Amino acid sequence: MTLTIAIPVHDDEAFLLRLLGRLARLGCADQLVVVDDGSPTPLDHAALCAAATLPADRLTLLRHDTAQGPGIARNVALAHVDSDHLLYLDADDLPTRELPPLLADLASQTFDFCIFRHHDTRSEMERRWGPEQLDARLWRAAGTDIGALTPVGPKAAASLMQTANYPWNKIYRTDFLRAHNIGCSDLAVHEDIELHWRSFLAADHILASDRISVIHFVDADGDxxxxxxxxxxxxxxxxxxxxxxxxxxxEADPLPLALFALGLIGWIHDHLLPELRPAFADRARDWLNRHVDPALYPAIDAARPKIWADIDQLLVPAATG
Known part of the structure; x- marks a missing residue:
């Protein structure tokens, strides 16, 4: 099994050097592809290799002269991958010591992608190690929270689809992504939704690992x-x-997407700039009316009884009427 780690970066050299240094110490990547997405000061290949003590031939540095967004940067990186497997990381992520054992677990396996658990620093407010509570519940519901490696069937996939759509919590078979033309959207944010969902919809062989292999850093006051x-x-x-x-x-089950979308819509609405909320509410109401059949409401209520109360009532008047 060979692995490329692809990293989009924009004006984030300090975090990138931290990440590259960790990867060098873990020794778990055959190839690193860094896409400098329009950083004001271009990254230097030799300086990166020297600072991270990486051989020059292990790191490929690509550059966009103007920022095009992390989704496009990841798609560009995919085109330069020579290995049979791929892991996306963001510059401010940190892999843990569980990543090499995870790769050893996967070495003899055939799979389209493996989704693994991560640690979200917001969990530290509750003195927990692992993802946020909703994701932890979805992993338990899928039956994939115990045991280093678990095959994911349709029922488990329906739960794991609803977890946060991060691009960096999955190890992909490169040819799987290419065969199905799966990549990120060209959006400034939410660019990873299509990568996450289309992977689940297209895959025949999914594995899940409970090894917490990446730390996701969240700074509520960051930029x-x-x-x-x-x-x-x-x-x-x-x-x-x-x-x-x-x-x-x-003709797949629409319920997992409905649950995921309702939760995401509620989160965005609660955090959005106040002056944008009316327009967002209109867009949300339109999307829900077009894509969430009222026949799904009992199943939605059964899966997450408080979900309607978690979002502004203006978003779903038909559900509350």
Whole structure:
């Protein structure tokens, strides 16, 4: 099994050097592909290799002269991958010591992708190690929270689909992504929704690992893409429309996407700039009316009894009427 780790980066050299140094110490990547997405000061290949003590031939550095977004950067990286497996990481992520054992677990396996657990630093407020509570519940519901490696059947996949759609909690078979033309959207945020959902919809062989292999750092007061709460958040419906259309074409179960979308819509609405909430509510109401059949409401209520109360009542008047 050979592995490439692909890393989009924009004006984030300090975090990138921290990540590259950790990867060098873990020794778990055959190839590193870094895409400098329009950093004001271009990254230097030799300087990166020297600072991270990496051989020059193990790191490929690509550059966009103007920022095009992390989704496009990841898609560009995929085109330069020579290994049979791929892991996306963001510059401010850190792999843990569990990543090499995970790769050893996977070495003899055949799979389209393996989803693994991660640690979210927001969990530390509750003195927990692992993902946030909703994701932890979904892993338990899938029956994949105990045991180093578990095959994922349709029922488990329906739960894991609803977990946070991060690009960096899955190890992909490179040819699987290419055969199904699976990549990220060209959106400023929510660019990873299509990568996550289309992977689940297209895969025949999914594995899940309970090894917590990456730390995801969240700074509520930071200036990262995840902290953006402006009009770019309204583009979420572009990604959700595409996934809903693919689910309809495949005649797949629409319930997991409905649950995922309701939770995401509620989170965005609660965090969005107040002046954007009316327009967002209109877009959300339109999306729900088009893609969430009222026949699903009992199943939604059974799965998450409080979900309607978690979002502004203006978003779902038909459900509360």
């Amino acid at each position: 990262r893409l995840t902290n953006r709460l402006g009009p770019e958040r309204l583009a979420v419906f572009t990604a959700l429309d595409r996934i809903a259309a693919e689910i309809a074409t495949r």
